[in-house]
Amino acid sequence: MLTTMLRIPTPDGLADAFAAFPDSDRRHPGVLMYPDGFGIRPVLRDMAVELAGHGYYVLVPNVFYRHGPTPVIGLPEHIGEEARPGIMAQVMPLIGAHTAERARSDADAYLGFLTGRPEVSDGPVGVTGYCIGGLLAMRTAAAHPDEVAAVAAFHAPVGADGPKLFSTVAAQVHLGHAEGDITPEELDELNRSLDAAGAGFTSEIYPGTVHGFTMSDTDAFSASGLRRHWDRLLPLLGGSLNVG
Numbered sequence: 001m002l003t004t005m006l007r008i009p010t011p012d013g014l015a016d017a018f019a020a021f022p023d024s025d026r027r028h029p030g031v032l033m034y035p036d037g038f039g040i041r042p043v044l045r046d047m048a049v050e051l052a053g054h055g056y057y058v059l060v061p062n063v064f065y066r067h068g069p070t071p072v073i074g075l076p077e078h079i080g081e082e083a084r085p086g087i088m089a090q091v092m093p094l095i096g097a098h099t100a101e102r103a104r105s106d107a108d109a110y111l112g113f114l115t116g117r118p119e120v121s122d123g124p125v126g127v128t129g130y131c132i133g134g135l136l137a138m139r140t141a142a143a144h145p146d147e148v149a150a151v152a153a154f155h156a157p158v159g160a161d162g163p164k165l166f167s168t169v170a171a172q173v174h175l176g177h178a179e180g181d182i183t184p185e186e187l188d189e190l191n192r193s194l195d196a197a198g199a200g201f202t203s204e205i206y207p208g209t210v211h212g213f214t215m216s217d218t219d220a221f222s223a224s225g226l227r228r229h230w231d232r233l234l235p236l237l238g239g240s241l242n243v244g
Helices: 042-052 084-097 100-116 132-143 163-168 184-196 223-240
Strands: 002-010 013-021 030-034 057-061 125-130 148-154 172-178 200-206
Touching: 002 042, 002 100, 013 042, 013 100, 030 042, 030 100, 030 132, 042 057, 057 100, 100 125, 100 132, 125 132, 125 223, 132 148, 132 163, 132 172, 148 223, 163 184, 172 184, 172 223, 184 200, 200 223
Parallel strands: 030 057, 030 125, 125 148, 148 172, 172 200
Antiparallel strands: 002 013, 013 057
């Protein structure tokens, strides 16, 4: 795999980003990967590289670039429970400042940059995200129904914008919820909203998981949850994008 750091032009400045893609002369489908609130760090780079190994050009933007380049906040090697409150006290204002309007503007820039890369093949792209990044992924798919063919979100507050968010999503959708984030009744309500919007989707609770289960540098990590995530994400992308 090849990896590089890039800078994406946006109306509000340059967003730094990490990219991973196969070492090949061929072009590959693009995937926009939104990180969780802790941002670009080794675990996100590793996940991008793993996904790229399946034949994708994976772009991971620093969504908080307005506050500085990666790393926007300092993080320990492992984000344990003792460190978490102090880290969240820094992260939450960044999330609060990242309005839906900013997210839409950034999505335009990220997708335009991704589809314009010489390594990326023509055709639709996929979008995936974690925690707040999952909500950004869904917003991106809703705003760009003609460009996004597959969208996935994991342990993400995808219902934060209400059912209206799903009404323009044309992509195939997978939502992987942490057991600690949503009740079965809330899942049923969310899935009814997706169904009413006519979305093609799977949406399920991953057993025995808590918020953040995909992230191996946190106490929330679940090895079985991460495996299930790959078992859902890879077929979703493979069935929606033209992987050569």
